[in-house]
Amino acid sequence: MVSHVIPKTYAEALTVLKAGNHRVIAGGTDMMVRHRAWAGLPPLFDKPVLFAFTLSELKYVKEDEQVICIGAMTDLETLLHHERTPALLRQVIAIMASPAIRYVSTLAGNIVNASPAADSLLALYALDAQVVLESTSGKRILSIEKTIVGPGKTVLHDDEMVAEIRIPKTRFTHTMFRKVGGRRADAITKIGFVGCATVNEGIIRDLRLVFNAVAPVVVREKSVEALHVGHSVKNVLSDTDTLMHHYSEHIKPIDDQRSNQHYRKEAALRLARHFLDTLA
Ligand SMILES: Cc1cc2nc3c(=O)[nH]c(=O)nc-3n(C[C@H](O)[C@H](O)[C@H](O)COP(=O)(O)OP(=O)(O)OC[C@H]3O[C@@H](n4cnc5c(N)ncnc54)[C@H](O)[C@@H]3O)c2cc1C
Known part of the structure; x- marks a missing residue:
């Protein structure tokens, strides 16, 4: 059995996920902890894993007049220093983990991990963020509230990835x-x-x-x-x-x-x- 895949392109990643038998790893800062084995042994995953963190197509922060779009593999440290990242989200990311963890962790991972204590969710809920989910069958765009349905539970199908997080531009006093x-x-x-x-x-x-x-x-x-x-x-x-x-x-x-x-x-x-x- 293939234990892991490192896709070269995003299209290849979606094709691998189509069978619904792979678990996505972004930065791995939740996954590696959750599936850790005894000291010195590699982590124990219940399914083959798809390493997505190297997908450069999903590393971006873009904007139009109304929305800021964050590619799912953009690391938190990049977001912390990016001029387009909403100020509130930057404030939250600044106290998440440590620089070493932020360099290899993502907003998408924080969302899909769906911890009730996840910090970025505070800003994403407040800013009415939307999550773009994608599979070979197409895209779904859901509000953050509709994406997370319980502790550790989301509505993602096994063949879907978070592709992008969209944040409407809003000014508050x-x-x-x-x-x-x-x-x-x-x-x-x-x-x-x-x-x-x-x-x-x-x-x-x-x-x-x-x-x-x-x-x-x-x-x-x-x-x-x-x-x-x-x-x-x-x-x-x-x-x-x-x-x-x-x-x-x-x-x-x-x-x-x-x-x-x-x-x-x-x-x-x-x-x-x-x-x-x-x-x-
Ligand atoms: C020392 C340490 C300190 C931490 N401190 C904090 C903290 O202060 N605040 C906080 O909120 N969290 C903290 N965390 C938790 C963790 O770093 C965050 O939740 C982080 O955002 C997870 O991102 P990741 O890319 O590493 O996710 P991963 O571990 O790679 O993945 C997490 C989950 O998301 C899924 N996933 C990831 N990307 C995608 C995608 N694009 N599509 C579909 N599924 C996907 C994975 O399958 C997995 O289920 C800490 C962790 C550690 C180890």
């Missing part, structure tokens, strides 16, 4: 990103929060509140956000308890070795409240 971890670098998130808003003449025109590591998937409740758009900052701040009550229903963290439910919930709601205070 206020943004905030906070990662609560055990230390400043190379830390797995206890909880994370991104807030984005546009306030004009005291009225909230756009509001986006995103939390990670507090539920099986990243939490962004567009229906709750919409309740506050069109209202004055003053009104919203006079009743943050109602807003917090809405989020309280969706923020259902777990206890684990990094933190407990009570701390996670309290800290998440306080960060959201703090962000709202900055709008005044």
